[in-house]
Amino acid sequence: MSADAQPAQYRPAGTLDLSTALDEYRGQWDSRRAAHLLRRAGFGGSPQEIENAAAAGMDTTVARLIHFGADQLPAAPAGDISYDMRATGDKTQRRNAMILTDLWWLDRCLRTTDPLRERMTYFWSNHFTSGIGQKGITPQMMVDQYALFRRFALGNYAELTHAVTADPAMLHYLDGIANRAQHPNENYARELMELFTMGVGNYTEEDVRQAARAFTGTTVDRFTGQSVFNPRFHDDGRKTFLGRSGDFTGDDVIDIIMTQPSTARFMAYKFLRAFVYDDPEPELVNALGDRFRGFDYDVARLMGVLLRSNVFYSQRAYRALVKSPLEVTIGAMKTLGATEVGARTLQAMVAMGQIPMQPPNVAGWPGGSLWLNTGTYLARLNYLNQLVSFKPASSDQMTTMAAAQLVAPPQGVDPGVLYAPAGQLSSPQAWVSAAKPGDAHSLAASVLELVVQGDATIEQQQDILRYIVSDGVGNRVALNGENFEEKVRGAVSLAMALPTYQLA
Amino acid sequence: MNTRRQFIQQSVGAFAGFLAIDSIFARAARAAGAVPSPGSGARTLLVVNLQGGNDGLNTVVPFGDPDYYRVRPTINVAQSDVLQFDRSLGLNAKLAGIKALYDQHRVAVLQGVHYPNPNLSHFRSTEIWQTAAPETIIDTGWAGRYLDDAGLPKSNLFKGIAIGPILPKMLVSNQTDVPTVENFKTGAFKGARDEQASADQILNGAGSDYAVQSPYLKLVQEIEHDANASSAQLPHLVAGYKPAIEYPQTPFAQGLNLAAAVIASGVGTKVIYVSLGSFDTHANQRATQDRLLEQFAGGMKAFYDDLAAHQLDGQVLTMTFSEFGRRVEENANRGTDHGTAAPMFLIGGGVKGGIYGDHPSLSDLDFGNLKWHTDFRSVYATVLERWLGVQSAPILGGAFDTLNFV
Numbered sequence: 001m002s003a004d005a006q007p008a009q010y011r012p013a014g015t016l017d018l019s020t021a022l023d024e025y026r027g028q029w030d031s032r033r034a035a036h037l038l039r040r041a042g043f044g045g046s047p048q049e050i051e052n053a054a055a056a057g058m059d060t061t062v063a064r065l066i067h068f069g070a071d072q073l074p075a076a077p078a079g080d081i082s083y084d085m086r087a088t089g090d091k092t093q094r095r096n097a098m099i100l101t102d103l104w105w106l107d108r109c110l111r112t113t114d115p116l117r118e119r120m121t122y123f124w125s126n127h128f129t130s131g132i133g134q135k136g137i138t139p140q141m142m143v144d145q146y147a148l149f150r151r152f153a154l155g156n157y158a159e160l161t162h163a164v165t166a167d168p169a170m171l172h173y174l175d176g177i178a179n180r181a182q183h184p185n186e187n188y189a190r191e192l193m194e195l196f197t198m199g200v201g202n203y204t205e206e207d208v209r210q211a212a213r214a215f216t217g218t219t220v221d222r223f224t225g226q227s228v229f230n231p232r233f234h235d236d237g238r239k240t241f242l243g244r245s246g247d248f249t250g251d252d253v254i255d256i257i258m259t260q261p262s263t264a265r266f267m268a269y270k271f272l273r274a275f276v277y278d279d280p281e282p283e284l285v286n287a288l289g290d291r292f293r294g295f296d297y298d299v300a301r302l303m304g305v306l307l308r309s310n311v312f313y314s315q316r317a318y319r320a321l322v323k324s325p326l327e328v329t330i331g332a333m334k335t336l337g338a339t340e341v342g343a344r345t346l347q348a349m350v351a352m353g354q355i356p357m358q359p360p361n362v363a364g365w366p367g368g369s370l371w372l373n374t375g376t377y378l379a380r381l382n383y384l385n386q387l388v389s390f391k392p393a394s395s396d397q398m399t400t401m402a403a404a405q406l407v408a409p410p411q412g413v414d415p416g417v418l419y420a421p422a423g424q425l426s427s428p429q430a431w432v433s434a435a436k437p438g439d440a441h442s443l444a445a446s447v448l449e450l451v452v453q454g455d456a457t458i459e460q461q462q463d464i465l466r467y468i469v470s471d472g473v474g475n476r477v478a479l480n481g482e483n484f485e486e487k488v489r490g491a492v493s494l495a496m497a498l499p500t501y502q503l504a
Numbered sequence: 505m506n507t508r509r510q511f512i513q514q515s516v517g518a519f520a521g522f523l524a525i526d527s528i529f530a531r532a533a534r535a536a537g538a539v540p541s542p543g544s545g546a547r548t549l550l551v552v553n554l555q556g557g558n559d560g561l562n563t564v565v566p567f568g569d570p571d572y573y574r575v576r577p578t579i580n581v582a583q584s585d586v587l588q589f590d591r592s593l594g595l596n597a598k599l600a601g602i603k604a605l606y607d608q609h610r611v612a613v614l615q616g617v618h619y620p621n622p623n624l625s626h627f628r629s630t631e632i633w634q635t636a637a638p639e640t641i642i643d644t645g646w647a648g649r650y651l652d653d654a655g656l657p658k659s660n661l662f663k664g665i666a667i668g669p670i671l672p673k674m675l676v677s678n679q680t681d682v683p684t685v686e687n688f689k690t691g692a693f694k695g696a697r698d699e700q701a702s703a704d705q706i707l708n709g710a711g712s713d714y715a716v717q718s719p720y721l722k723l724v725q726e727i728e729h730d731a732n733a734s735s736a737q738l739p740h741l742v743a744g745y746k747p748a749i750e751y752p753q754t755p756f757a758q759g760l761n762l763a764a765a766v767i768a769s770g771v772g773t774k775v776i777y778v779s780l781g782s783f784d785t786h787a788n789q790r791a792t793q794d795r796l797l798e799q800f801a802g803g804m805k806a807f808y809d810d811l812a813a814h815q816l817d818g819q820v821l822t823m824t825f826s827e828f829g830r831r832v833e834e835n836a837n838r839g840t841d842h843g844t845a846a847p848m849f850l851i852g853g854g855v856k857g858g859i860y861g862d863h864p865s866l867s868d869l870d871f872g873n874l875k876w877h878t879d880f881r882s883v884y885a886t887v888l889e890r891w892l893g894v895q896s897a898p899i900l901g902g903a904f905d906t907l908n909f910v
């Protein structure tokens with residue numbers, strides 16, 4: 001995989017049983033498996049969501065995830081976000097618009113009642129990549145593109161490929177607006193084949209040139225911001241593409257691409273890497289790809305199979321993926337009962353190596369081991385520590401999503417408070433409601449259940465316990481009403497520093 | 505006692521006060537012991553990635569070739585703007601800082617560099633430059649392989665450093681975890697005092713009886729350990745350094761400032777990586793490329809002035825690369841599409857300044873792209889053998905001719 005900077009050494013140990021891998025899982029169902037499903041099919045479950053899923057059973061939970069209902073969340077950010085990012089203008093306003101748009105998206109991830117829809121939106125945004133603020137892409141274009149991804153979240157992949165080809169943000173990002181018969185621009189044609197559909201090795205440089213000609217003529221109307229087809233700029237001549245000849249349009253090229261077995265397999269690889277484990281076995285990729293083609297690229301059916309499958313619930317898939325910064329931040333907020341994202345969330349995600357809506361390049365975030373290095377690791381720990389410790393002083397000091405406060409804190413207000421990691425959290429007592437009062441052992445167990453579903457070694461359990469019962473300089477302390485809240489916060493923060501917490 | 509509340513205000517409100525904040529890793533820092541003193545003759549390689557495919561023709565401008573103005577009718581650099589090396593070749597005007605270093609004989613310009621069967625994909629071509637493997641896909645980077653075999657003690661956590669949020673593939677290795685550092689503000693885990701003892705144990709120890717068998721578990725534990733140790737050491741390393749000049753307020757120049765601090769610490773860092781971009785100028789190239797070249801030149805000039813003031817400029821070799829140059833003919837959007845050969849800059853007190861190799865022909869082309877004549881692996885071989893003093897063939901997977909720029 002040329003586009004894939006991911007080292008190929010993170011396939012789980014053990015062997016795949018291909019004959020049963022995609023069959024429906026009928027094994028044990030408990031909160032650990034429910035939490036696994038909600039980490040992969042969303043951004044992590046709240047304690048209540050995990051409990052509900054554990055009680056409802058696997059099949060019902062997957063069905064609920066896939067058949068989502070009407071959306072109650074804001075369809076667009078509040079405030080004016082539409083203008084040309086390249087225009088010379090008020091830089092503060094531009095920055096605010098991007099921040100507002102990022103926060104709007106993070107807020108959806110946090111508060112949605114249909115996590116798989118937002119999760120698939122994230123998947124598509126990291127597949128059919130674009131970048132807010134890049135190449136003339138306005139926040140409004142990005143919001144519109146995410147609306148497209150949300151509409152097609154579990155829709156038909158072939159139809160989505162047609163639709164995204166005419167998406168204004170995409171037309172900007174990969175120079176479709178510059179692709180004219182007189183001067184074909186190969187950027188979109190190349191990335192469509194290399195990264196969005198077939199993968200390298202399944203087409204020639206000549207195919208790229210011919211496809212670029214077929215895509216000519218679609219551009220973005222400067223006044224409406226909508227895509228338009230201008231026949232004057234379209235090359236309606238004969239093209240030869242993947243062995244077929246005709247007066248092809250871009251849609252014809254996509255239809256031909258969708259007949260290639262490599263397309264379904266390339267997508268199967270991407271689904272497996274996103275939802276199951278890295279470096280999936282070629283036999284598994286091929287088997288899932290064949291299903292996908294058999295389903296006529298119906299993503300809902302594919303995800304229905306995948307999220308119910310033996311391989312998905314196997315030990316080999318458990319904690320086998322590295323959480324992205326998005327999963328770390330939203331997941332932690334859900335664990336802690338946050339009701340609102342904070343401006344600091346964005347700053348933290350940047351430090352962790354992920355700027356929302358701005359993948360590093362057209363191949364998207366490579367993920368896996370590349371999320372983790374010494375710098376991003378500390379950024380994770382520091383953000384989580386800050387989040388767990390956060391106690392808003394008063395509502396007027398809290399960060400809200402009001403643009404004015406995002407860049408210019410009122411005089412006298414400590415920016416450390418203003419740039420809050422989240423809105424209100426639920427109380428530390430509520431995080432560990434199962435713990436027995438005054439019992440350090442049950443508190444440690446409760447914290448580890450809350451944060452890592454108990455996935456800790458004996459040594460780590462003892463470290464947490466030791467923290468709860470000591471003052472850090474060798475004195476034993478009793479757990480009491482006075483120190484309880486601080487000890488809960490500290491223990492949760494330490495548990496979030498565990499290696500297992502970094503894994504989805 | 506320091507309450508958690510105060511800590512939030514300190515650590516967020518006063519980011520810049522990072523060095524003053526008690527580190528949760530204080531114990532690890534003590535365990536790391538004394539910092540090595542600057543060794544004479546210690547050599548460092550700084551690699552600058554001009555990411556996105558920098559247009560070579562508007563960087564090192566062949567203004568004496570009439571074909572240049574023919575193929576670049578709207579986005580050319582006017583002859584009067586070129587910082588001229590001679591009667592045919594010169595630098596983009598935004599590279600004044602590089603020209604100043606060139607005039608001090610500290611810059612070698614290598615022309616026409618690329619590799620066989622050029623790949624026009626950003627990702628594959630970047631990977632090729634970073635792994636030094638055009639024909640095969642391999643997991644390690646060329647500098648990572650060098651660090652594995654450089655004979656440096658395992659305890660040295662700063663053999664290599666990547667400045668920025670991401671570890672580049674160039675520095676991926678089998679045995680060396682290269683720390684990535686964003687800036688001076690990047691700090692250790694900050695927590696309340698009563699967490700520190702437990703945090704030390706949790707971050708350093710692990711236990712082994714995991715019920716979980718994740719393929720990533722070992723990696724996470726190693727990174728956690730190294731993050732712990734290196735973050736504790738970095739502030740001590742750079743504490744004695746004061747920049748001799750003021751660096752430009754660009755992220756690139758600030759990254760070079762950090763690189764200078766690490767070099768001045770004498771910890772023995774062999775390879776530092778920093779990137780600047782994106783140079784992917786499919787449209788309206790001049791504005792974007794000029795802005796980036798200005799950042800590049802301004803940063804490099806400040807860096808070498810600072811190093812010279814610390815008498816370290818002879819110890820640091822800078823090498824630039826970009827995944828490819830760009831198409832010879834400009835496109836309809838005042839931009840250029842992906843291309844092939846491009847120049848590289850080698851900068852430093854140890855460099856034999858000058859122009860190396862001919863400028864590739866603008867009329868004898870390979871499907872609209874420049875023909876390369878120097879394999880980048882020859883440049884790497886030269887850096888490895890003549891600068892870092894190791895055998896290059898095992899690292900590059902074959903023998904390549906060396907050049908004379910150092």
